[in-house]
Amino acid sequence: MTSTENWIKPIDVDSIPRNYDPNLVEKKWRDAWESRRMYGWDSSVPRENTFVVDTPPPTASGSLHVGHVFSYTHQDIIVRYQRMRGRNIFYPVGWDDNGLPTERRVQNYFNVRCDPNLAYAPGLAVERASGKKDEPPLVVSRRNFIELCARVTAEDEVAFKELFQRLGHSIDWNEEYATIDRRSRAIAQRSFIELFAAGHIYQVESPTMWDTDFQSAVAQAEVEDRSVQGAFHDIEFAVEGGGEFVISTTRPELLAACVGVAAHPDDPRYRSLFGKHAVTPVYFARVPIFPTTLVDPEKGTGVLMVCTFGDQTDVQWWREQRLQLRQILGLDGRILSRTFGSAGWESLKPDVANANLGAIAGKTVVQARRLVVEQLKDPGNSATGGGAPLKAEPRPLTHSVRFFEKGDRPLEYLTTRQWFVRLMDKKRRLIELGREIQWHPEYMGKRYENWTENLAVDWCISRQRYFGVPFPVWYPLDGKGIPIYGRPIVADFGAVPIDPMSATPPGYSESQRNMPNGFAGEPDVFDTWFTSSLTPQIGGRDGEPDDRMSTLFPTDIRPQAHDIIRTWAFYTIVKSMLQEGTIPWRNVIISGWVLDPDRKKMSKSKGNVVTPIGLLDSFGADAVRYWSGSARLGADTAYDEQVFKVGKRLVTKIYNAAKFVLQQSGPKGPVANPLDRAFLGDLAHVVEAATASFEKFDFAQALEATEKFFWDGFTDNYIELVKVRARSETDLQGRASAIATLRCALNLHLRLLAPFLPFITDEAWAWTFEGGTRPSIHLERWPTVAEVKTAGGTPGSDVFRAACAAIAAVRKAKTEAGVSLGTRVSALKLEGDAGTLTALKEALEDVLAAAGATSTVLVERASSGPLTAQLTPEPRQPGD
Numbered sequence: 057m058t059s060t061e062n063w064i065k066p067i068d069v070d071s072i073p074r075n076y077d078p079n080l081v082e083k084k085w086r087d088a089w090e091s092r093r094m095y096g097w098d099s100s101v102p103r104e105n106t107f108v109v110d111t112p113p114p115t116a117s118g119s120l121h122v123g124h125v126f127s128y129t130h131q132d133i134i135v136r137y138q139r140m141r142g143r144n145i146f147y148p149v150g151w152d153d154n155g156l157p158t159e160r161r162v163q164n165y166f167n168v169r170c171d172p173n174l175a176y177a178p179g180l181a182v183e184r185a186s187g188k189k190d191e192p193p194l195v196v197s198r199r200n201f202i203e204l205c206a207r208v209t210a211e212d213e214v215a216f217k218e219l220f221q222r223l224g225h226s227i228d229w230n231e232e233y234a235t236i237d238r239r240s241r242a243i244a245q246r247s248f249i250e251l252f253a254a255g256h257i258y259q260v261e262s263p264t265m266w267d268t269d270f271q272s273a274v275a276q277a278e279v280e281d282r283s284v285q286g287a288f289h290d291i292e293f294a295v296e297g298g299g300e301f302v303i304s305t306t307r308p309e310l311l312a313a314c315v316g317v318a319a320h321p322d323d324p325r326y327r328s329l330f331g332k333h334a335v336t337p338v339y340f341a342r343v344p345i346f347p348t349t350l351v352d353p354e355k356g357t358g359v360l361m362v363c364t365f366g367d368q369t370d371v372q373w374w375r376e377q378r379l380q381l382r383q384i385l386g387l388d389g390r391i392l393s394r395t396f397g398s399a400g401w402e403s404l405k406p407d408v409a410n411a412n413l414g415a416i417a418g419k420t421v422v423q424a425r426r427l428v429v430e431q432l433k434d435p436g437n438s439a440t441g442g443g444a445p446l447k448a449e450p451r452p453l454t455h456s457v458r459f460f461e462k463g464d465r466p467l468e469y470l471t472t473r474q475w476f477v478r479l480m481d482k483k484r485r486l487i488e489l490g491r492e493i494q495w496h497p498e499y500m501g502k503r504y505e506n507w508t509e510n511l512a513v514d515w516c517i518s519r520q521r522y523f524g525v526p527f528p529v530w531y532p533l534d535g536k537g538i539p540i541y542g543r544p545i546v547a548d549f550g551a552v553p554i555d556p557m558s559a560t561p562p563g564y565s566e567s568q569r570n571m572p573n574g575f576a577g578e579p580d581v582f583d584t585w586f587t588s589s590l591t592p593q594i595g596g597r598d599g600e601p602d603d604r605m606s607t608l609f610p611t612d613i614r615p616q617a618h619d620i621i622r623t624w625a626f627y628t629i630v631k632s633m634l635q636e637g638t639i640p641w642r643n644v645i646i647s648g649w650v651l652d653p654d655r656k657k658m659s660k661s662k663g664n665v666v667t668p669i670g671l672l673d674s675f676g677a678d679a680v681r682y683w684s685g686s687a688r689l690g691a692d693t694a695y696d697e698q699v700f701k702v703g704k705r706l707v708t709k710i711y712n713a714a715k716f717v718l719q720q721s722g723p724k725g726p727v728a729n730p731l732d733r734a735f736l737g738d739l740a741h742v743v744e745a746a747t748a749s750f751e752k753f754d755f756a757q758a759l760e761a762t763e764k765f766f767w768d769g770f771t772d773n774y775i776e777l778v779k780v781r782a783r784s785e786t787d788l789q790g791r792a793s794a795i796a797t798l799r800c801a802l803n804l805h806l807r808l809l810a811p812f813l814p815f816i817t818d819e820a821w822a823w824t825f826e827g828g829t830r831p832s833i834h835l836e837r838w839p840t841v842a843e844v845k846t847a848g849g850t851p852g853s854d855v856f857r858a859a860c861a862a863i864a865a866v867r868k869a870k871t872e873a874g875v876s877l878g879t880r881v882s883a884l885k886l887e888g889d890a891g892t893l894t895a896l897k898e899a900l901e902d903v904l905a906a907a908g909a910t911s912t913v914l915v916e917r918a919s920s921g922p923l924t925a926q927l928t929p930e931p932r933q934p935g936d
Contacts, residue, residue: 062723062724062725063721063722063723063724064720064721064722064723064724064795064799065721066718066719066720066721067715067718067719067823067824069715069719072715072823076707076708076711076816078675078676078677078678078679078707078815078816079673079676081815081816081819082222082224082676082677082678082815084819085224085814085815085818085819086221086222086224088818088831088832089226089832089834090221092831092832094226094831094832094834094835095139095145095147095226095227095228095229096228096230097144097145097146097147097228097230097231098144099604099607101144103607103608105142105143105144106143106144106145106146106607106608107135107138107139107143107144107145107146107612107613108146108595108608108611108612108613109131109134109135109145109146109147109148109611109612109613109615110591110592110595110611110613110614110615110628110640110641111131111147111148111149111150111227111591111595111615112127112128112591112615112616112624113149113150113151113152113233113234113235113588113591114128114151114152114216115152115153115155115157115158116151116152116153116158116209116212116213116216116234117153117157117158117160117161117209117212119212119215119667120215120216120219120667120668121666121667121668122650122666122667122668122671122695123649123650123657124668125219125223125668125671125680125684126647126650126683126684126687126693127615127616127617127647127684128220128223128225128615129223129225129680129681129684129685130615130645130647130684130685130687130689130755131613131615131645132223132224132225132226132227132681132811133681133684133685133755133811133812134613134615134645134750134753134755134811135147135226136226136810136811136814136834137750137755137758137811137838139226139834139835140807140810140811140834140836140837140838141837141838142837142838145226145228146228146231146595146608146611147226147227147228147231148227148228148231148232148233148595149217149220149227149229149231149232149233150232150233150234150235150240150591150594151209151212151213151216151232151233151234151235152235152584152588153205153209153212153213153234153235153236154205154235154236154523154524154525154581154584154587155519155521155523155524155583155584156270156272156462156519156521156584157462158205158208158209158523159201159205159270159521159522159523160270160462161208162201162204162205162208162523163193164185165184165185165208166182166183166184166185166194166204167185167186167191167193167194168182168193168194168195168196168201168204169193169194169195169196170195170196170197170198170201170522171195171196171197171198172197172198172522172579174195174196174197174198174200175197176197176198176199176200177196177197177200180196180200180203182194182196182200182204198522198557201522201523202522202523205522205523206236206523209234209236213234217229217232219668219669222672222677223668223672223677223680223681224677224678224681224814224815226814226834231595233594235525235584235587235588235594236523236524236525238553239594239597239600240525240587240590240594241525241526241552241553241587242552242553242599242600243587243590243593243594243597243598243599243600244525244582244586244587244590245525245526245527245528245547245552245553245554246549246552246598246599247586247590247593247631247635248527248528248582248586249528249546249547249548249549249552250635251477251634251635252546253546254634255478256477256478256634257475257476257477257478257517258475258476258478259473259474259475259476259541259544260473260474260476261471261472261473261474261541262371262471262472262474263364263365263371263374263469263470263471264469264470264471264472264474264516265279265458265460265467265468265469265516266387266467266468266469266470266472267460267463267465267467268385268387268388268389268465268468269389269463269464269465270460270462270463270521271387271388271520272519272520272521273472273474273516273518273519273520274460274463274467274516275515275516275517275583275585276511276512276513276515276516277507277515277585277622277623277626277627278460278461278462278585278623279458279459279460279461279467280458280459280461281456281457281458281459282456282457282459283454283455283456283457284454284455284456284457284466285452285453285454286306286452286453286454286455286457287306287450287451287452287453288304288305288306288356288450288451288453289304289305289306289308289429289432289446289450290302290303290304290357290446290447290448290451291303291304291305291308291311291337291432291445291446291447292337292438292439292440292442292445292446292447293317293334293335293336293337293361293439293440294334294335294337294438294439294440295329295332295333295334295335295345296332296333296334296335296342297332299329300439300440300442301325301326301329301334301357301359302357302359302447303317303356303357303359303360303361304356304357305356305360305361306453306455307363307366307425308425308428308429308432309391309416309421309424309425309428310361310363310366310384311336311337311338311339311361311363311428312338312339312382312384312394312409312412312413313363313364313365313366313382313383313384313385314336314339314341314343314361314362314363314382315341315343315362315363315364315374315379315380315381315382316343316344316345316346316361316362316373316374316377316379317334317343317344317345317346317359317360317361317362318345318346318347318348318350318351318359318360318362318373319345319347319348319351319353319358319359319360320347320348320349320351320352320353320358321347321348321349322353323351323353323358323359325358325359326345326347326358326359327347329345330345330346330347331344331345331346332344332345333345335404335439336361336439337432337437337438337439337440337445338408338409338412338428338431338432338437338445339396339403339409339412339413340403340404340405340406340408340409340439341396341401341402341403341404341409342402342404343361343362343379344377344379346373346377348373350369350372350373362374362377362379363382364379364380364381364382364383364469364471365383365468365469365470365471366469367458367469368469368512368513370469371469380400381400381471382394382400382401383470383471384413385421385468385470387470387472389420389421389465389468390418390419390420391413391416391417391418391419391421391424392417393413393414393417393418394413395410396409396410396413397409397410408436408437412431412437415427415431416428421465421466421468429446429450432444432445432446433446472520473541474516474517474518474580475516475517475518475527475580476514476515476516476517477514477515477517477630477634478514479511479514479515479630480511480513480514482630482633483508483509483511485633486508486626486629486630486633487505487508487509489629489632489633489638489639490504490505490508490629491505492639493629493639493641493642493643493644494642494643494644495643495644495646496643496644496645496646496689496690496752496753496754497646497689497690499690500618500621500644500646500690501644503618503621503622504621504622504625504626504629507621507622507626508626515583515627515630516583517582517583517585517586518580518581518582518583519580519581519582519583519584520579520580521580521581522581523581524581524582524584524587525553525581525582525586525587526554526555526556526557526577526578526580526581526582527556527578527580527581527582528546528547528551528552528553528554528556529544529545529546529547529556529577529578530544530545530556530560530561530564530575530576530577530578531543531544531545531575531576531578532545532573532574532575533570533571533572533573533574533575533576534572534573535572535573536572537570537571537572537574539576544578545561545562545575547561548562549599555577556577556578557577557579558577559577560575561575585623585624585627586627588624588627588628589624589627589628589630589631590628590631591628592608592609592610592611592628592632592640592641593605593609593631593635595608595611596608596609609636609640610632610636610638610639610640610641610642611640611641611642612641612642612643613641613642613643613644613645613753614628614640614641614643614644614645615644615645615647616644616645616646616647617646617647617648617649618646618647618648618649618690619649619657621646625644628640628641643753645689645753646689646690647687647689647690648687648688648689648690648691648692648693649692649693650692650693650694650695651692651693651694651695652694652695653694653695655694657692666695668680671700674700675700675701675703675704676704676707676815677815678703678704678707678812678813678814678815678816679700679701679703679704679706679707680700680703681703681812681813681814682699682700682702682703682706682707682759682812682813683696683699683700683703685755685756685759685811685812686699686703686756686759686760687756688754688756688757689753689754689756706763706766706813707813707816709766709767709771710766710805710806710809710813710816710817710820711816711819711820713770713771713775713802714802714806714820714823716775717775717798717799717801717802718799718802718820718823718824720782720783720794720795720798721795722782722783722788722791722792722794722795723788723789723791723792724792724796725788725789725792725793725796726792726793726796726848727793727796727797727800727847727848727849728789728790728792728793728848729781729790729793729794729797730850730853730855730898730899731777731778731855731856731859731898731899731902732778732793732794732796732797732848733848733849733850733853733855734850734853734854734855734856734857734898734899735769735774735797735801735849735856736797736800736801736844736847736848736849736850737844737849737850737851737852737853737856738765738769738851738856738857739765739769739770739801739804739844739849740841740844740845740849740851741851742761742762742765742769742808743804743808743839743840743841743843743844744841745757745758745761746758746761746762746808747838747839747840749761750811755811755812758808759809759812762805762808762809763809766805766809768860769856769860770801770805773856773859773860773863774797774798774801774856775798776863776906777859777863777899777902777903777905777906778794778797778798778902779905779906780902780905780906781794781901781902781905782794782795782798796847796848797848799824800844800847800848802820803825804839804844806820806821806825806833807833807836807837807838807839808839810833810834810836814834817833818832818833818834821833821836853895854891854892854895855895855896855898855899856899857895858888858892858893858895858896858898858899858923859896859899859902859903861888861892861896861922861923862886862896862903862907862923862925863903863906863907864923865886865922865923865924865925866881866884866903866906866907866909866925866927868925869924869925869926869927870927870929873927873929875929878908879908879929879930880908880909880929880930881907881908881909881927881928881929881930882909882928882929882930883909883927883928884904884907884909884911884912884913884925884926884927884928885912885913885914885915885925885926885927886912886913886914886915886923886924886925887914887915887916887917887923887924887925887926888914888915888916888917888921888922888923888924889916889917889918889919889920889921890916892923893914893916896914896923897914900912907927909927
């Protein structure tokens with residue numbers, strides 16, 4: 057072999073482990089990335105060169121599952137691509153650690169319940185619950201309960217951070233925050249103060265959707281419909297002055313709350329009754345009968361009882377018809393004691409009514425329903441005198457009922473005092489802003505519009521809970537110690553963050569708290585979305601001494617799942633409209649759900665989640681990321697371990713291909729061989745396609761194009777075609793061209809795959825390409841078509857494709873002959889059209905070498921079609 061100073065030095069393969077160990081390699085690179093502080097945001101770079109991410113803060117309650125891995129990896133893939141495009145990256149992470157999920161976790165974790173009237177116990181030591189079902193909960197003060205919440209979320213957040221780091225997420229940990237930390241509380245409270253002063257926020261006592269387990273109001277966006285088993289109950293009502301009719305209802309337990317009867321104005325069965333009064337059975341209350349087009353004549357018996365309150369329509373009718381308010385459900389979901397015969401609770405038979413109500417007072421809704429059904433079977437409770445009011449046995453049905461998305465019991469509509477953001481007069485503007493944003497996939501924008509169009513109530517932002525951002529509000533008390541809600545005392549901008557339950561308003565002293573003519577703090581906290589909707593402002597540190605909103609707002613992308621378009625996306629647009637007058641981000645990147653084998657969404661509440669640690673141990677982070685990156689935006693994806701195996705196989709192939717390429721040694725020289733130039737030309741098309749897909753945030757398409765060419769073009773064909781020439785002792789120019797092409801192709805593929813598989817690509821990169829450039833592939837530039845052309849690529853050439861067709865034909869012929877692919881060939885005939893054969897001649901030597909043949913006959917045919925091969929295998933030699 058000729059010695060030369062321009063000889064490419066190979067890597068020492070013996071110094072590289074034979075098999076890839078993801079746990080060792082991933083740990084090495086995590087430590088390296090952290091020590092080099094590679095992923096920090098540079099505040100000195102102009103905004104036009106910065107890519108800003110509005111990262112979703114996951115709920116810090118329990119553990120992350122594979123669904124989180126799925127969606128959060130999507131945004132990291134996009135970020136890594138943008139970083140390689142030369143963009144300065146602002147990539148924060150937050151933890152949504154306040155709200156109902158956290159409180160429920162703490163209640164269960166410690167078996168505690170909060171009583172806000174209890175005194176604080178300093179240094180209270182509470183250990184994890186024993187798990188005994190009959191063990192009564194420990195009742196603690198509000199402040200002690202909040203401390204327990206902070207303790208648990210802090211532990212959860214450490215585990216969450218470790219998981220994100222193990223997945224190789226290139227987050228800037230200098231920008232870590234929590235939605236309950238000082239800065240977030242201050243920003244949220246300033247938002248309230250600003251919106252209240254502008255008239256966008258109001259307080260009112262009115263019927264509100266209420267979760268009786270959490271004993272808190274909920275917003276429309278937090279509600280979901282669930283199918284439940286119920287029954288129709290046919291109940292006979294009397295008509296004052298004579299007559300009767302039957303109402304079919306699924307909620308007989310609300311009969312005491314009945315304040316009206318409604319039917320369609322065109323329904324001939326009831327037209328004569330409008331303007332009259334009905335008399336309810338069991339409670340003998342006179343209630344008006346009125347017409348409304350909202351009643352479906354085909355449903356049930358076509359006539360409904362209006363209760364305060366069964367649903368949102370009852371609320372609407374109650375207001376429109378100015379009906380009585382008879383609320384019989386308490387905040388805990390149990391029947392209240394009321395007195396029929398008193399004002400507002402008139403009854404023709406108050407003694408009977410009170411006896412019947414007394415029998416269900418204190419009962420749950422389900423218990424009361426059973427008792428009322430028994431009462432309806434008693435002829436003595438008939439308002440008509442015509443026998444038992446229940447005219448038939450209950451008829452089972454499955455119907456849709458509203459639940460709080462995190463609740464276990466149906467929602468009720470209870471009259472409570474709550475804070476609201478005015479939205480009903482802003483729906484058209486919210487839709488216009490949604491259209492200014494690019495939605496990926498595009499059709500997800502229509503989901504946002506549909507939600508906004510169907511919005512029925514203003515945004516309820518108050519929650520009757522403890523671990524949340526407090527309203528910065530106090531109320532003056534009158535001489536009897538009753539709050540004057542119409543004169544709220546709102547904190548100053550400069551005073552936040554504050555807790556009105558411990559801080560005093562201006563002009564008052566602590567001794568006046570809860571005293572006549574003194575003050576009381578607002579005990580409610582913000583809905584968690586009121587703070588989470590400010591993530592762009594939290595990242596921009598809006599109103600803080602180091603305010604950087606002008607640098608970071610609006611952000612470039614908001615990545616999120618499609619199920620929270622109605623909450624997080626919607627509310628963030630609301631806040632941005634009201635506070636900034638514009639959109640919060642330019643693009644919304646929507647991920648789908650991860651589905652279990654039964655095609656159901658994975659969620660902790662359903663108990664069907666897969667925790668990611670076992671997957672990482674078994675397959676490695678790159679393989680798990682591959683599974684995530686393979687999924688198209690917006691599409692729900694089944695959990696399938698076969699895909700993890702495919703990803704692991706790809707990682708192994710990269711490892712072995714890199715070792716093979718980089719151990720080749722030979723003279724340095726340009727890419728000159730026609731086959732090599734054509735191969736790089738086809739690779740240029742892959743670079744172009746992957747780049748175009750990434751620019752549309754279609755990373756799955758970019759991965760598909762890259763992976764397909766890596767297997768089909770690079771490892772299965774090109775490497776096999778040039779193996780012999782890359783070691784030739786006679787064709788040094790061809791050898792130099794092959795080695796240069798192999799290294800160029802490996803270089804390009806590693807960079808194309810780096811956003812998806814950050815660990816294996818950095819590992820292989822460091823073997824040779826790191827020297828003299830940057831310390832990591834993730835600080836290198838994304839490949840360009842111009843770069844490939846400069847390296848010698850010839851886009852448009854058919855030479856490589858013709859060579860691949862020839863090798864495919866030879867492999868097929870060998871398989872049909874029943875011989876191994878490595879079998880030598882004594883006679884070979886290749887038949888194809890003129891164009892294919894002309895291109896093939898440019899690579900014929902490499903094709904023959906790969907086929908194990910010394911010569912071939914090329915036969916031209918007039919018709920087009922795939923190239924075919926006929927061959928004669930060399931006979932086996934003794935010992936073969």
